[in-house]
Amino acid sequence: MSFDVAAIRKQFPILKREIDGKPLIYLDNAATTQKPQCVIDALVDYYSTCNSNVHRGAHRLADEATRRFEDARDIVKNFINAPKREEVIWTTGTTEAINIVANGLASLLLPGDEVIATGMDHHANLVTWQQACKASGAILRTVPVTDMGELDQAAYDDMLNERTKFVAFPHVSNALGTVNPIKDMTAKAKQFGALVLVDGAQGAAHGHVDVQDIGCDFYAFSGHKIYGPMGVGVLWGKESVLAEWPVWRTGGEMISTVTLQDATWNVLPYRFEAGTPNVGDAIAMAEAIRWFSALDQEAVAAHEKALLDHATELAEQFEGLTIIGTAKEKIGVLSFVMDQGHPADIGFLLDRQGIAVRTGDHCAQPLMARFNVPGTARASFAIYNTLEEVDALFVALKKVQTMLA
Structure with missing residues (x-):
């Protein structure tokens, strides 16, 4: 080695x-990683050679930009071993990815339902669930942290019950570096039928992310913590869950039909990608993943x-x-x-x-x-x-x- x-x-x-x-x-580096020259070059090359809005153009630049943009989605799919490319949603980063889930969750929870977060969460993976519970009347419970900086697994086991509808935890603690047993925690939550989100902001940069093996329903991470640019990230979700998940933002691209009185939504992943996407940074993020994945x-x-x-x-x-x-x-x-x-x-x-x-x-x-x-x-x-x-x-x-x- x-x-x-x-x-x-x-x-x-x-x-x-x-x-x-x-x-x-x-x-x-837990705040943000630096960028190799190939990532910088990928971003500059996009703006120098094929800058265009994607998907709707009827010209060569739009075709080239769309191809690179969608190729980048495939690279992310392979990196996290997602079953389908349609499950990869571009976001501005982990925070927006989690907010997409939390916004939908707030409309799905009922009073008395329970959500489990943890005492080591980044605010983006805690305040979001606080707000979802306040909006819905659900109850937020948090897994305590031991003196060593580990999640108390016995306490977590005791919290899980038939009222548990959603569980969220970090892959890796940004403040402590603790690696959590996310596969085991996911399996336990699934025994009660709960949906599971993994905050992968700190985990993705250390490789070997396999969402199928983890068994979670959502995995979120950012480009800038894996040697890519700021302002771009990914929400992965199971197709069966995303297909029914409430949309957050509305606008162009995410619609199928619009009348003066109503609208219907586009297919996955576009129903969650309202507006002009961050094409250049998505392409550069994919280059960062390609570069990183090529290492031993x-x-x-x-x-x-x-x-x-x-x-x-x-x-x-x-x-x-x-x-x-x-x-x-x-x-x-x-x-x-x-x-x-x-x-x-x-x-x-x-x-x-x-x-x-x-x-x-x-x-x-x-x-x-x-x-x-x-x-x-x-x-x-x-x-x-x-x-x-x-x-x-x-x-x-x-x-x-x-x-x-």
Whole structure:
């Protein structure tokens, strides 16, 4: 399982940048990943050679744009092993994808029905269900988080019952890096006939997503967290569910017939894709998936594990630093606090040394409250990071500790 990180890094132009005269060390990948040159080229090529609106044009550019756009849908289908291309819906990202589901759910739930979310959810996968339950009179229940940063599976088992209509949970925690047992949790929910959504924003970038194997009804993820552009993402849903799901947005493309008094909806996936789609970014996202999928996935996983293992070892030896989230199964995230300094101060002082991390509550305020911290500093790793960069992070943290003492 050889992995040439130097060769990978050469494909990312931004990694040549310096910050205040120091080489950029980018450790904010859970927020967004950087883009290889081939993705940048794909976006530029679309706008340079065949920029056009899709599906309805009667000219060559429209035909070419439509072909590339729909080819991109096929690439996503294969990437997540979806049964049908019609089940792949383009969105602006994970947040919009979840909102499409939540909006429909609000009209389907009845008072007394139950929805299960979790205490480690990103706000996009929690507030949406809060609002759906408020609109419908349903009851929202949340799976608690253990001291290690894992979902309490015994509590989850106890919550499931005949009133459970919908369950949502993250594939991977954006704040802790915890990898959840999504296949097992889905199977348990299915025993009670519940629909299941997996927030895959942090999971898709680590490969091996198989929606048929997971058994869920919905899987959502974003392009910009898998080396693609911002502003584009995917909602996958089972055809049998999507075909009956209430539409959210109305307008062009998503209709079949319109009179002055009524309208009927288009077939899948177009009934959920109102208006002019983000064609260029969809094509570039597909290029990112193609690029990522061509890598040796076992070698990629081994490299990312080595980064996290090394960072964890150094963190455990670092006096005055506490890791938040020590789950047995983790991917690419080291979230921590220090005895000296607010996370925001830590992030600022790291930036002055050329190191980019994320600080704050990571759009997971209930999770921060669970651990009784105002927020954390979060270093998150990607395939282009190196062990030397991990070492540099902890050298820089020593300086931060001295400055804040």
